[in-house]
Amino acid sequence: xxxxxxxQLTSVGALDERKNQQFLIRALKVVQEKGVDFRCYxxxxxxxxxxxxxxxxxxxxxxxxxxxxxxxxxxxREAYRKADFVIxxxxxxxxxxVPTEAFFYGCIPLLSDVNxxxxxxxxxxxxxxxxxxxxxGLAQHLLDLSTNPKEMVRLIRNGRENAKTLTxxx
Numbered sequence: 252x253x254x255x256x257x258x259q260l261t262s263v264g265a266l267d268e269r270k271n272q273q274f275l276i277r278a279l280k281v282v283q284e285k286g287v288d289f290r291c292y293x294x295x296x297x298x299x300x301x302x303x304x305x306x307x308x309x310x311x312x313x314x315x316x317x318x319x320x321x322x323x324x325x326x327x328r329e330a331y332r333k334a335d336f337v338i339x340x341x342x343x344x345x346x347x348x349v350p351t352e353a354f355f356y357g358c359i360p361l362l363s364d365v366n367x368x369x370x371x372x373x374x375x376x377x378x379x380x381x382x383x384x385x386x387x388g389l390a391q392h393l394l395d396l397s398t399n400p401k402e403m404v405r406l407i408r409n410g411r412e413n414a415k416t417l418t419x420x421x
Contacts, residue, residue: 272340294322335403
């Protein structure tokens, strides 16, 4: 997972103000400008779909960022299997189900620093958190990790180990 390019990014959630995909899209423009090869698949539907599609086009990200709509849970599992990173940028979030699910598939969560995000990623042991007032922060995490495969492998291993503690058997 960690050495393949373009990097595969996945985001899952309703397309609304609270989930804040517009922040993610703007941060990905910075990543594109820095020359990192990536594809981001955004799963979900909602009132902001048209706005987000226009934003993607305005920023010339149509080749890198795709709105995939609402899909079945099995399609989401397929997306996790292909993804290197799961990126969530909500303004407010309870306990994030998406990053927790992502650990089971070897994805590295990059989360906005809200509520329990730092606990989910274990500080910097299983992922990274970024501030919502700085799109460059998310971009910098992606840039740093994209040039450090050993760190990516460490985060993936730690995430998978953590996932073992989150099963019914555990």
